[in-house]
Amino acid sequence: MTAPLLxxxxxxxxxxxxxxxxxxxxxxxxxxxxFALTRGETLGLVGESGSGKSTLGRVVLRLAPASAGSVRFxxxxxxxxxxxxxxxxxxHMQMIFQDPYSSLNPRMRAGTAVAEGIExxxxxxxxxxxxxVAQLFDEVGLDASYLTRYPHELSGGQRQRVGIARALAVDxxxxxxxxxVSALDVSVQAQVLNLLKRLQQNRKLSFLFIAHDxxxxxxxxxxxxxxxxxxxxELAATEDVIRNPRHPYTRALLSAxxxxxxxxxxxxxxxAGEPPKPTAPPPGCPFFSRCFHPKRDARCxxxxxxxxxxxxxxxxxxYAESTPS
Numbered sequence: 001m002t003a004p005l006l007x008x009x010x011x012x013x014x015x016x017x018x019x020x021x022x023x024x025x026x027x028x029x030x031x032x033x034x035f036a037l038t039r040g041e042t043l044g045l046v047g048e049s050g051s052g053k054s055t056l057g058r059v060v061l062r063l064a065p066a067s068a069g070s071v072r073f074x075x076x077x078x079x080x081x082x083x084x085x086x087x088x089x090x091x092h093m094q095m096i097f098q099d100p101y102s103s104l105n106p107r108m109r110a111g112t113a114v115a116e117g118i119e120x121x122x123x124x125x126x127x128x129x130x131x132x133v134a135q136l137f138d139e140v141g142l143d144a145s146y147l148t149r150y151p152h153e154l155s156g157g158q159r160q161r162v163g164i165a166r167a168l169a170v171d172x173x174x175x176x177x178x179x180x181v182s183a184l185d186v187s188v189q190a191q192v193l194n195l196l197k198r199l200q201q202n203r204k205l206s207f208l209f210i211a212h213d214x215x216x217x218x219x220x221x222x223x224x225x226x227x228x229x230x231x232x233x234e235l236a237a238t239e240d241v242i243r244n245p246r247h248p249y250t251r252a253l254l255s256a257x258x259x260x261x262x263x264x265x266x267x268x269x270x271x272a273g274e275p276p277k278p279t280a281p282p283p284g285c286p287f288f289s290r291c292f293h294p295k296r297d298a299r300c301x302x303x304x305x306x307x308x309x310x311x312x313x314x315x316x317x318x319y320a321e322s323t324p325s
Contacts, residue, residue, distance in 0.1 A: 003075070004036035005206050006060070006174060011069035013052075013059050013230075017279060025279040029055045031230040032069070034307070039173065042200065042207040044221030044238065046214055046253060050278075052230040053210045054098075057176040060208065061093055062086065073174070091121050091170035098179040100159035104151040110162045111137070111147030117169040136165040140195060157188035164195065168203070177209045181216060193219050214257050218242060226250045229275060229286035236313035246315040246323050248293050285318070295319040 013030035030052050037043050045053045058064040060071055062078060071078040073093060081089055097103035104113055115133045118124055124132055134144055140161040151159055160180060167175055177196070181189040197220060199205060211217050217224055217238070224241045226234040226249065234247040245251045255269040273289040276282050284301040285291070291300070299318055310320040317323065 002038060005039045005041075005074060006037040006208075007070075007072040008036070008056075008060060009034050009070045009072075011056070011059060011071065012067045013055055013064065014067045027278045028281050029230055029278065030059065030067075031281065033227075033230070033232055035225060035232065035235065037174070037206050037208065039206055040200065040204045041223070042209050042221045044209045044211060044217035044224045045227055046211055046217055046224060047227035048212065048253075050275075051227040053212075053227055054178050055230075056227070057095065057178050057208055057210055061095055061176055062090075063095070091117070091123075092172050093174045093176075094167040094170065094172040095176045095178060096160075096163055096167050096180045099183055100156060100163050101151055103163055104159060106151050109148050109150060110142075110154065113162065114166045114169050117166060121170050123170065133165075133169070136169055139168070139199070140165045141191075155188075156184050157192060160184065160192055161195070164192075164199070168199070173204070174206045175208070177207055179211055180209075182211065182213070189216065196220060214242070214253060226253065229278075229281070231286070231316060232307060232314075233287065233316040234313060235307065240312045244311070244313075246310050246313050246320040247287075247317050248291050248323065249287050251323070285316075293317070293319055293323065295322055 011030055011033040014026040014028055016024050017027050033056055035043065045056065047053055055064065059066050066079055073089065076089065078089065111133050114136055115129050118129050118132060134147065137144065137146060142158065142161050146154065146158065154162065181192050184192060193216065196207070200207060207220070209217060209220055221238050223236065224238050225232045226241070226247060228249050234241060234245065234250045241250060242254065245254055252269040252271050255267065269292070271290040276286050276289065282288065282301070284303055285305050288296065288300045296319070303318070305316045305318045307314045307316045
């Protein structure tokens, strides 16, 4: 069996809230997240705002420190690295940001922004860098005239293509895509998604693709992880999640996806109740206050459901076997 490219085990992230006049309380952003990613695979992460998706991506890349757990990339302990070793690893793990405008330096021309990573990591002699940058622009669908433009002279889709070229400049094998199409028009979203598909095939890239839209994730992801309250509550092959969701929260998310067939009736699941406070996680299932499963009971409030196999899926629900279809 091929070893995973990325292994995340029991990853925990807590932030401190409050101030000098208030008692500090830990905010639980990630609560024991585990998954593995193979080379050339896309794992989609979905969930509502505040579920911990973006925090997970940032902690995996060491853009934010972890509170506990482990992250291994090609066998290396990412959380234990520092100095030159961490800097060397960073070129293999890159990020595409949600907002293509704020992620680019407004005073830096597009070509210069893409060349920066090549220069920092000394990946090519200085005379060869302009040619490599021009080649990257061509690879993401931009001609040479965009090399000298500033971010404000580009459209949203063009800026995101520059961001993708910048991530590819250091020849990574793993990319965290943090909602890379959510700020774009629908027609441009399709173009960027097709570009990412093509790049993955040509470069054998692995993606951690973060999104709130299951319809977008379905186009790109091989597997989907559904996050709620800092945990993965369902993890399975994309079509298994779409066709046979086992967790009630996954069912609610799917019911909100618009259907292209106007004759097909779909019952929208509206969640009642409020999610728990991130400063005071409950002892049992964090979804209990909003759950509509007919079998939910006192066990759900007392025991935290583990992520366990249920058919072809991994599900964090005590009664996943009897989830209504």
